Amino acid sequence: MAVQTADTAPPAAANPVLGPAFKDALIVGLIALGLFGPLIGFETVIIDGALGLAYRPSLLAIMVGIIFFGRLLLNVTLWSPNRKPSTHTGPTLFDRAGTVMGPGVKPALLAFAVLFPAIAIFSLGGLNESRYLIDLGILILTYVMLGWGLNIVVGLAGLLDLGYVAFYAVGAYTYALLATSAPINDFFAGLFGATFWANWAFWICLPMAGIFAGVWGMILGFPVLRLRGDYLAIVTLAFGEIIRLVLINWVDFTNGGAGIASIPRATFFGIPFNAGPDGFAALFGLPFSPMHRIVFLYFVILALALLTAFVTVRLRRLPVGRAWEALREDEIACRSLGINTTTTKLSAFATGAMFGGFAGCFFAVRAGFVSPESFTFDVSAMILAIVVLGGMGSQIGVAVAAAVMMGGMEMLRNLGFLKQIFGNDFDPSLYRMLIFGFAMVAIMVWKPRGLVSTRDPTIFLKERKAVSGDLVKEGHG
Amino acid sequence: MSDTLTATTPALATPARTDAPMLQVRGVKTFYGNIMALRGVDVDVYKGEIVTLIGSNGAGKSTLMMTIFGQPRPREGSILFEGRDITQVPTHEIAHLKIAQSPEGRRIFPRMSVFENLQMGAAVDGFAHFDADLEKVFVLFPRLKERINQRGGTLSGGEQQMLAIGRALMSRPRLLMLDEPSLGLAPLVVRQIFDAIRELNRTEGLTVFLVEQNAFHALKLAHRGYVLVNGAITLSGEGRELLERPEVRAAYLEGGAH
Numbered sequence: 001m002a003v004q005t006a007d008t009a010p011p012a013a014a015n016p017v018l019g020p021a022f023k024d025a026l027i028v029g030l031i032a033l034g035l036f037g038p039l040i041g042f043e044t045v046i047i048d049g050a051l052g053l054a055y056r057p058s059l060l061a062i063m064v065g066i067i068f069f070g071r072l073l074l075n076v077t078l079w080s081p082n083r084k085p086s087t088h089t090g091p092t093l094f095d096r097a098g099t100v101m102g103p104g105v106k107p108a109l110l111a112f113a114v115l116f117p118a119i120a121i122f123s124l125g126g127l128n129e130s131r132y133l134i135d136l137g138i139l140i141l142t143y144v145m146l147g148w149g150l151n152i153v154v155g156l157a158g159l160l161d162l163g164y165v166a167f168y169a170v171g172a173y174t175y176a177l178l179a180t181s182a183p184i185n186d187f188f189a190g191l192f193g194a195t196f197w198a199n200w201a202f203w204i205c206l207p208m209a210g211i212f213a214g215v216w217g218m219i220l221g222f223p224v225l226r227l228r229g230d231y232l233a234i235v236t237l238a239f240g241e242i243i244r245l246v247l248i249n250w251v252d253f254t255n256g257g258a259g260i261a262s263i264p265r266a267t268f269f270g271i272p273f274n275a276g277p278d279g280f281a282a283l284f285g286l287p288f289s290p291m292h293r294i295v296f297l298y299f300v301i302l303a304l305a306l307l308t309a310f311v312t313v314r315l316r317r318l319p320v321g322r323a324w325e326a327l328r329e330d331e332i333a334c335r336s337l338g339i340n341t342t343t344t345k346l347s348a349f350a351t352g353a354m355f356g357g358f359a360g361c362f363f364a365v366r367a368g369f370v371s372p373e374s375f376t377f378d379v380s381a382m383i384l385a386i387v388v389l390g391g392m393g394s395q396i397g398v399a400v401a402a403a404v405m406m407g408g409m410e411m412l413r414n415l416g417f418l419k420q421i422f423g424n425d426f427d428p429s430l431y432r433m434l435i436f437g438f439a440m441v442a443i444m445v446w447k448p449r450g451l452v453s454t455r456d457p458t459i460f461l462k463e464r465k466a467v468s469g470d471l472v473k474e475g476h477g
Numbered sequence: 478m479s480d481t482l483t484a485t486t487p488a489l490a491t492p493a494r495t496d497a498p499m500l501q502v503r504g505v506k507t508f509y510g511n512i513m514a515l516r517g518v519d520v521d522v523y524k525g526e527i528v529t530l531i532g533s534n535g536a537g538k539s540t541l542m543m544t545i546f547g548q549p550r551p552r553e554g555s556i557l558f559e560g561r562d563i564t565q566v567p568t569h570e571i572a573h574l575k576i577a578q579s580p581e582g583r584r585i586f587p588r589m590s591v592f593e594n595l596q597m598g599a600a601v602d603g604f605a606h607f608d609a610d611l612e613k614v615f616v617l618f619p620r621l622k623e624r625i626n627q628r629g630g631t632l633s634g635g636e637q638q639m640l641a642i643g644r645a646l647m648s649r650p651r652l653l654m655l656d657e658p659s660l661g662l663a664p665l666v667v668r669q670i671f672d673a674i675r676e677l678n679r680t681e682g683l684t685v686f687l688v689e690q691n692a693f694h695a696l697k698l699a700h701r702g703y704v705l706v707n708g709a710i711t712l713s714g715e716g717r718e719l720l721e722r723p724e725v726r727a728a729y730l731e732g733g734a735h
Contacts, residue, residue, distance in 0.1 A: 325588075325589060326589065326597050328588075329587060329588060329589060332584060333586065334597075335546075335569050336578040336584075337601065337644070338573050338601035340569045
């Protein structure tokens with residue numbers, strides 16, 4: 001037969017697969033042997049008080065075997081030269097799903113967030129049993145809020161800020177210092193009664209924490225107005241460290257590394273959550289439970305986070321929000337269109353910092369204790385990772401990323417089942433950061449612009465069209 | 478320098494030459510570090526004129542354009558717009574004086590939609606005439622209307638240039654400055670854009686300062702032209718007159734790019 005069907009005939013230009021694949025895997029296996037030989041093959045042991053060597057050939061063989069067969073498998077499947085390269089461009093499945101389900105996702109997530117404490121309480125059968133889950137919810141929402149706050153600076157205005165934790169710290173210390181201040185307490189005690197300041201400190205300090213942090217945002221903004229990209233990142237990184245070091249070293253003012261303890265707890269708008277006759281439980285006719293305060297804190301941070309989202313969405317529709325985005329795209333073009341880039345940048349820094357300050361104030365009231373150890377670079381890095389992984393500028397992406405990152409980190413604490421596989425010596429918590437790192441690399445490989453990379457225009461003439469961010473290059477300038 | 482001119486091309490608006498120039502650049506010297514990029518440049522643009530500045534790569538055309546806009550600032554000399562000295566005025570305030578610019582390399586906002594880009598242009602005007610101006614831009618460049626909700630970065634080069642000019646027009650400028658609008662565009666698109674400039678000048682009397690390498694088209698379009706060589710003006714005169722000058726033909730037209 002002259003005509004062959006495509007099914008039976010091999011492709012004309014088929015490359016030999018198995019031979020090169022085997023050779024490549026062999027080379028990689030040898031490299032692995034060379035690397036793992038000293039690292040895994042030898043183990044130092046103490047024999048009679050002296051250092052000796054033990055040999056672990058079987059473990060070495062297993063490791064090299066995994067590398068060899070893994071490489072071979074990849075060579076004949078994913079990396080096979082005959083594999084047709086993916087020619088798919090345009091919105092990915094994820095983007096399209098986002099466009100289709102987009103209108104429903106936000107209300108659904110919001111409803112879930114509002115009902116979360118109830119779900120936790122009913123599914124776990126009681127207030128006290130649900131404490132862990134609700135605490136986790138508070139943690140996630142704190143990071144959602146921080147992510148949304150940083151999103152204004154990094155995602156919208158395009159100013160890479162590695163020192164965001166500084167504003168979190170300013171907010172936390174604002175509350176901690178004001179709420180524990182004896183003169184202020186005495187002043188209000190004389191005016192409104194002895195317990196006034198303890199009961200109302202949080203609600204009075206919350207806006208002040210935001211304002212202070214916003215002012216610090218502007219103070220940071222001034223020297224870095226002319227900087228962009230890497231240089232800006234380094235200066236903001238330094239700023240975050242300076243704040244932390246000042247908190248450690250200015251012992252008279254901040255109590256140094258020992259931190260500030262017994263900060264007044266949150267109250268239900270002046271009604272304390274205690275077992276006394278004036279407490280929340282007694283006034284509302286409920287049996288006293290310390291969980292009331294936790295559930296209340298959950299709703300406070302939910303409200304604060306939603307406020308952040310709401311303000312951001314509104315600002316994006318205003319000229320100042322669009323100016324932030326234009327600034328991210330092209331600073332020179334902005335200036336020649338009559339936008340004052342100085343005030344635009346400062347307003348972005350200040351607004352972002354303000355929400356960081358709110359979150360910091362909340363952190364202080366929830367923990368009841370602040371110390372500089374809570375405001376290390378790790379926190380900045382985590383928030384930035386949330387913003388980048390979520391897709392810069394995307395609200396919903398940042399929320400999902402915060403839930404995945406913080407929730408995922410917590411889940412990884414519960415890897416106890418792995419002990420059943422690897423034996424009791426295996427400590428799964430050691431692998432937490434490793435798995436976390438792998439997950440971040442994977443997301444950046446497959447979704448380089450973050451989980452939600454579409455950016456909906458804030459305003460439309462006729463209809464919505466989602467254009468994948470992958471198709472559009474980054475702005476220059 | 479021939480400085481007494483009358484408009485000769487009937488297709489163009491007749492510029493009013495009785496009063497002082499709208500834009501007056503006097504003895505401007507601009508430096509990049511120690512390198513003098515502009516060596517004392519004098520340029521006049523009168524109301525209702527199209528004035529073009531031609532020159533080869535590195536002559537300082539874009540530098541002059543950006544110097545007028547205050548970035549970088551000239552070390553010597555003065556720039557007057559409608560009688561006001563704008564030499565030291567911040568760039569964003571210069572834009573508020575109704576000088577609009579379509580900068581070199583277009584510099585549209587790639588991740589914002591066409592509509593949002595045009596909105597950014599109207600920021601100076603306070604959105605007072607937004608709808609009417611938008612309609613005018615769409616009449617001038619119908620392609621932009623088709624692409625209204627598309628991101629700026631997904632447009633073709635010509636469409637991006639149209640967007641850059643449209644964005645500049647949204648501010649209702651009294652002086653429109655265009656930096657190499659023909660750069661990297663197909664001849665047909667270049668003609669489209671030059672036609673649009675001519676149309677704006679004819680119907681609305683818009684004053685245009687055009688920086689171009691495409692000397693033939695630019696000089697044919699313009700009332701007057703300046704030739705910039707190595708940071709200094711070497712020739713100036715009526716557009717068509719310059720087009721006939723042998724030194725211009727030799728240097729910029731290479732025996733005629735007709």
